[in-house]
Amino acid sequence: MSGLSTKRLMKELADIKSKGTPEGIILLSADSMDEWVFLISVLGDETIYKGETFALRMKFGNRYPIDVPEVTFLANGQYQPPMHPHVYSNGHICASILGNEWSPVLNAVAICITMQSMLASNKKKERPEGNDRYVRSAPSNPKLTRWHYDDDVSTGTKSSCHPPMTRI
Amino acid sequence: MDMSSHPLLSSIDEAPPFPPNHPQLRRLDRSVVCQICKEPFQAPVSIGCGHSFCSSCIRSSLDVLKKCPSCNEPASEGQIRRNRALEEITDSWEESRPIIYDLAKPPPQPQITKKRPAQELNPKAASSSGTKRLKPNSSRETSGSRSQSPTKSRRSNDSDHDEVQNGEVEDEEDDVQELTENDEAPCPICQSTLPISSIPLHIEKGCPPPKSKLNGNGNRKGNQKADWKKVFSGQSIGAKNKDKEVEMKRITKPNYALATPADLRSILSDYSLPTTGDKVTLISRVQEWIILFNSNLDTSHPSSLSALRAKLSDMENSKKRDKERGKDEMINQLGSKDGLQKYAKDKRSEFERLRKEIIERDRKRKEQEEGKGGGKDNAIEVE
Numbered sequence: 362m363s364g365l366s367t368k369r370l371m372k373e374l375a376d377i378k379s380k381g382t383p384e385g386i387i388l389l390s391a392d393s394m395d396e397w398v399f400l401i402s403v404l405g406d407e408t409i410y411k412g413e414t415f416a417l418r419m420k421f422g423n424r425y426p427i428d429v430p431e432v433t434f435l436a437n438g439q440y441q442p443p444m445h446p447h448v449y450s451n452g453h454i455c456a457s458i459l460g461n462e463w464s465p466v467l468n469a470v471a472i473c474i475t476m477q478s479m480l481a482s483n484k485k486k487e488r489p490e491g492n493d494r495y496v497r498s499a500p501s502n503p504k505l506t507r508w509h510y511d512d513d514v515s516t517g518t519k520s521s522c523h524p525p526m527t528r529i
Numbered sequence: 530m531d532m533s534s535h536p537l538l539s540s541i542d543e544a545p546p547f548p549p550n551h552p553q554l555r556r557l558d559r560s561v562v563c564q565i566c567k568e569p570f571q572a573p574v575s576i577g578c579g580h581s582f583c584s585s586c587i588r589s590s591l592d593v594l595k596k597c598p599s600c601n602e603p604a605s606e607g608q609i610r611r612n613r614a615l616e617e618i619t620d621s622w623e624e625s626r627p628i629i630y631d632l633a634k635p636p637p638q639p640q641i642t643k644k645r646p647a648q649e650l651n652p653k654a655a656s657s658s659g660t661k662r663l664k665p666n667s668s669r670e671t672s673g674s675r676s677q678s679p680t681k682s683r684r685s686n687d688s689d690h691d692e693v694q695n696g697e698v699e700d701e702e703d704d705v706q707e708l709t710e711n712d713e714a715p716c717p718i719c720q721s722t723l724p725i726s727s728i729p730l731h732i733e734k735g736c737p738p739p740k741s742k743l744n745g746n747g748n749r750k751g752n753q754k755a756d757w758k759k760v761f762s763g764q765s766i767g768a769k770n771k772d773k774e775v776e777m778k779r780i781t782k783p784n785y786a787l788a789t790p791a792d793l794r795s796i797l798s799d800y801s802l803p804t805t806g807d808k809v810t811l812i813s814r815v816q817e818w819i820i821l822f823n824s825n826l827d828t829s830h831p832s833s834l835s836a837l838r839a840k841l842s843d844m845e846n847s848k849k850r851d852k853e854r855g856k857d858e859m860i861n862q863l864g865s866k867d868g869l870q871k872y873a874k875d876k877r878s879e880f881e882r883l884r885k886e887i888i889e890r891d892r893k894r895k896e897q898e899e900g901k902g903g904g905k906d907n908a909i910e911v912e
Binding site: 461462466 | 546564565566567568586589590592593594596598599601843844847848851
């Protein structure tokens with residue numbers, strides 16, 4: 362990790378330490394400056410994800426925060442990615458904030474909040490169109506996928522998500 | 530996760546934040562921080578929308594995305610302008626932060642005992658107001674203006690009243706006598722700093738603002754003289770200055786898609802940088818260097834070129850280490866059984882291709898040997 366990214370992540374960690382994370386977001390592990398895992402749950406009674414907890418993994422490259430971290434929901438024995446029209450069953454997420462709308466002024470907690478609000482605004486549990494096809498051929502790093510975003514300015518996520526074209 | 534004893538945080542050396550009962554100071558503290566690196570501005574610049582960042586941060590960011598990171602407005606490198614005021618503010622805030630931090634601390638219980646050591650540490654603050662005012666100016670005073678200076682008379686009054694400070698005043702007087710006409714002093718009317726010899730004329734003219742601080746008086750004359758000398762001796766000023774300016778002029782970005790490795794190497798060698806590696810390595814080296822170099826021109830306390838070179842090689846080394854670490858991870862993965870299976874699954878098509886290649890090669894060899902009449906005895910059975 363280069364100086365800039367390590368320093369920046371240290372600051373974020375110190376910030377989380379002193380101010381804590383927003384409600385419904387817990388830092389599960391940050392053993393190194395490469396990979397952090399957050400637990401995300403949606404608050405309130407309105408949500409269709411009541412009582413569910415999801416694990417969001419972020420991998421930071423050495424050009425963070427200039428480059429967006431690699432963000433996926435964990436899909437393993439313990440955690441499953443949420444049923445959501447922008448979340449593929451392998452944990453890949455179609456959200457513009459993780460692609461062309463990433464900005465270096467954002468941080469790890471901001472990503473968590475966006476994901477939380479993306480889940481909170483969803484009304485229907487379903488997988489994206491073309492989920493199976495995508496998951497079969499998807500690269501392990503979602504940043505290598507060319508996502509197609511439809512605009513939904515309010516949440517920074519997309520109202521509908523096209524099956525992406527994958528690049529190998 | 531328990532954040533109180535995080536191993537990664539033990540090494541952080543961060544100035545403690547202001548206590549929550551001073552929200553204004555917290556705000557001030559935040560306002561001199563670059564929103565990209567979250568550090569106090571270094572070589573701050575502004576872009577078209579008015580947002581400011583460290584020069585190197587916004588340059589790196591605009592390399593990736595031509596938008597303001599804060600407001601998403603389209604932005605380009607051409608809009609980058611040095612923000613001198615912000616640099617001055619950041620520097621002076623960094624300088625005064627520890628003092629203000631101490632002042633903002635809740636007063637300790639035994640007030641007097643706590644205050645004393647602070648005073649001893651800072652004798653300037655402890656001395657009487659008269660001396661305090663004088664001190665910054667004393668070195669600039671001259672024999673010429675001394676007798677008329679209003680501050681001088683006040684000081685002598687002070688020293689008459691306050692005998693304890695006599696010794697100090699004597700010392701100052703010694704300093705004062707060493708000054709000559711070429712030294713600078715504040716104008717008694719407008720307080721702008723000027724060479725002593727020019728103060729009377731300056732007052733006569735009604736205190737116009739001093740021309741340029743950078744081209745200081747004595748130097749300017751010297752330069753002019755040298756410049757003229759060059760003109761007369763046939764040297765052009767441009768040619769002479771070029772040597773220096775090639776070094777300190779902003780580097781224009783090459784078109785990386787079109788540039789040949791040789792082009793990139795020539796840029797690197799212009800700045801005495803290593804020219805080894807393939808095109809990808811060269812491009813990233815040139816890119817990093819341009820960011821380092823150009824942002825170094827946006828500050829009033831730039832680093833030396835050799836310091837920049839050291840920074841660049843540090844960055845490259847840490848990137849290399851990251852890559853090596855990736856290799857170690859791969860070895861670890863192959864060490865475990867699950868990892869090995871996963872690897873086998875991932876690389877199956879490649880295995881398949883290699884297997885076919887080997888079969889093909891063996892078949893050809895067999896045919897050749899048969900042609901030689903080697904017989905079927907030593908033919909290799911391949912499944």
